[in-house]
Amino acid sequence: MERIFATYYIETPFAPEKAAMVLAGEQSSGTFVAVPGETEELKARFAARVEKVTFLETVNTPAIPGAESPTGQYHRALVEVSWSIENFGYNLPVMISTLQGNLYEIRQFTGLKLLSLEVPDSFAEHFEGPAFGIEGCRKLTQVYDRPLIGTIIKPSVGLSPEDTAATVKVLAEAGIDFVKDDELMGSTANSPFEKRVDAIMDVINRHADKTGKKVMYAFNISGDIDDMLRRYEKIVTSGGTCAMVSINSVGISGTKKICDQRVLAIHAHRNGWGMMTRHPLLGIEFTAYQKLWRLAGVDQLHVNGIQNKFWESDDSVVTSIEQCLKPMLGGYKVLPVVSSGQWGGQAPETYRRTQTLDLLYMAGGGIMAHPMGASAGVTALQQAWKAAVDGLSVEDAAKIYPEFAKSVEKFGKS
Numbered sequence: 118m119e120r121i122f123a124t125y126y127i128e129t130p131f132a133p134e135k136a137a138m139v140l141a142g143e144q145s146s147g148t149f150v151a152v153p154g155e156t157e158e159l160k161a162r163f164a165a166r167v168e169k170v171t172f173l174e175t176v177n178t179p180a181i182p183g184a185e186s187p188t189g190q191y192h193r194a195l196v197e198v199s200w201s202i203e204n205f206g207y208n209l210p211v212m213i214s215t216l217q218g219n220l221y222e223i224r225q226f227t228g229l230k231l232l233s234l235e236v237p238d239s240f241a242e243h244f245e246g247p248a249f250g251i252e253g254c255r256k257l258t259q260v261y262d263r264p265l266i267g268t269i270i271k272p273s274v275g276l277s278p279e280d281t282a283a284t285v286k287v288l289a290e291a292g293i294d295f296v297k298d299d300e301l302m303g304s305t306a307n308s309p310f311e312k313r314v315d316a317i318m319d320v321i322n323r324h325a326d327k328t329g330k331k332v333m334y335a336f337n338i339s340g341d342i343d344d345m346l347r348r349y350e351k352i353v354t355s356g357g358t359c360a361m362v363s364i365n366s367v368g369i370s371g372t373k374k375i376c377d378q379r380v381l382a383i384h385a386h387r388n389g390w391g392m393m394t395r396h397p398l399l400g401i402e403f404t405a406y407q408k409l410w411r412l413a414g415v416d417q418l419h420v421n422g423i424q425n426k427f428w429e430s431d432d433s434v435v436t437s438i439e440q441c442l443k444p445m446l447g448g449y450k451v452l453p454v455v456s457s458g459q460w461g462g463q464a465p466e467t468y469r470r471t472q473t474l475d476l477l478y479m480a481g482g483g484i485m486a487h488p489m490g491a492s493a494g495v496t497a498l499q500q501a502w503k504a505a506v507d508g509l510s511v512e513d514a515a516k517i518y519p520e521f522a523k524s525v526e527k528f529g530k531s
Contacts, residue, residue: 119237120199122168123216123405124128128179128228128398133194134170136225141198144220163204169197179400181225191227193398204268207243209369209412217401234405240412241446247416251452251475254416257358257382258294258333263506264320264474265333266498267295268491269456274301274433278308278316284491285317288484289324291331291492292466292499295477299334300363310336310348318355321526335361335384342371346378353380362415365389376414384454385415395428401469403437411445416512417452423467426458435470442475452477459483460528461501461521465514468505468517478502497524 129136145165145350173193179186196301205211214428221229247253255261268288270281285296304310317334325331338348338360349360361384364372378381393400408446410418420437421429434455441453455474455476461482467478480498504514504521511529515522 119201119202119239120326121164121212121216121237122199122235124234125196125198125391126193126228126230126232126398127196127226128176128191128193130179130184130188130191131225133172133192133196134167137167137170137194137196137198138146139225140196140220140229141167143223144198144215144218145200145204145217146227163201165200165204167196168199169195171195181227181396183227184224193228195232199211201239202239204325207240207390209373209409213369213409216405217455221399230394230396230398231401231405233418234408236408236412236446237451238446243377243448244412245414245415246411246446246449247383247451248376249382249416251450254333254382254452257331259330260294261393262474263499263502264455264476264478266292266296266495266502267333267454267477267479268293268484268495269297269299269479270302271481271485273299273303274436276308278313280397281308281313282316282320284485285334286320286324286333288318288495291495293332293484293495295335295359295479296331297361297384298337298341300337300361300386302337303339304481310338311351314351314355314357318352318357322356331356331358333359333382334435335359335362337363337386338375339367342374345371346377349375349378349381358382358390359384361386363388364410364413364415365393369409370413372410373413379414382416383414384409384417385419387419390419391428404434406438407440407451408445411449411451415451417454419454419456419518422455422457422459423463423470424458429457431466431470438471438473438476442473450475454479456481461497461514462511462525462529464498464501464505465511468502474502474506483528487520488527489520493520493523496520 175190176190179191231449319331338345359382362372364385421434423431438453441451456479483492485491500518500521515525
């Protein structure tokens with residue numbers, strides 16, 4: 118029978134092998150004490166297996182509160198555990214409950230993080246993956262030889278539909294590829310969702326009729342499932358091409374329900390991600406996290422950005438981009454969304470570290486706060502990426518491109 122494999126980084130005051138056995142028992146057929154009915158035959162079929170334990174180090178201070186150590190020492194190790202697919206079939210919520218459920222509560226651990234997971238090939242028969250992915254998003258935006266350049270509507274909340282549409286008009290005329298609602302914008306008192314869609318799509322459709330290029334706008338449909346489906350249909354009937362979902366807020370089932378409609382590209386915003394991964398010994402690594410959402414079917418997924426405004430290191434961002442571009446279940450990929458305090462100055466380093474143009478490169482303030490206006494902000498980002506591919510430094514690019522030079526003056530010391 119096929120099995121799912123997961124690797125954890127653990128810390129425990131006990132022998133790592135014993136702690137791993139507790140994890141395997143708690144997350145499959147066992148509990149804290151032997152119970153009637155847990156026969157050897159049942160365990161052979163349904164009990165999780167500890168496949169491998171690799172000791173790493175011993176420390177004197179626990180990473181998080183938990184069991185006290187009688188010796189004052191805490192042992193760290195990598196633990197690989199596997200489950201028969203019979204335990205949960207192709208039910209993503211139950212699979213996640215198994216991989217990321219009560220094991221975080223187990224007293225035997227003073228640190229536990231899900232690092233990676235591997236699913237069997239049969240998942241390809243049950244999960245279609247993204248409806249659009251990288252190639253589909255490129256086709257929708259007609260961008261093939263560079264990253265998609267995008268921005269976020271700022272101020273995040275407070276603009277009227279008319280104000281937002283006016284901004285989109287400026288951006289569209291400047292050649293923007295992608296615009297999105299901020300994750301804080303849903304349907305506010307002064308910007309009801311339907312009115313915002315009408316105003317923005319009127320601008321986008323007129324621009325498309327005139328130029329042949331349709332800007333991709335990601336409307337934030339996050340909400341109850343019925344509301345999301347209604348808003349999704351509103352975008353479709355209005356001629357839109359994309360919807361945004363705050364995946365951690367909506368959950369795996371709600372997100373998958375939206376992805377299963379397969380008419381709009383789905384922009385997956387991971388706001389709340391920090392609470393899942395910021396602690397080195399608690400939560401989940403992006404390597405495992407991104408696989409869950411790719412199974413749900415998202416087309417675009419946030420990865421933070423080089424030299425970003427948040428806590429995440431450049432190495433972590435590069436790894437996240439690589440993971441999104443790594444083929445999964447028959448070869449599909451997902452478009453990495455680079456954001457967080459981005460402007461053109463990070464483009465050369467982003468390209469040097471990743472050597473890919475398969476990105477949605479988003480700058481909020483980096484476009485909207487450009488000293489020559491938002492239109493020049495779009496041009497500056499396009500110039501930055503041309504310079505990056507041409508191997509130019511930020512300084513050399515600033516000598517050639519005036520809009521980019523103004524970006525350097527504005528943002529270079531931020």
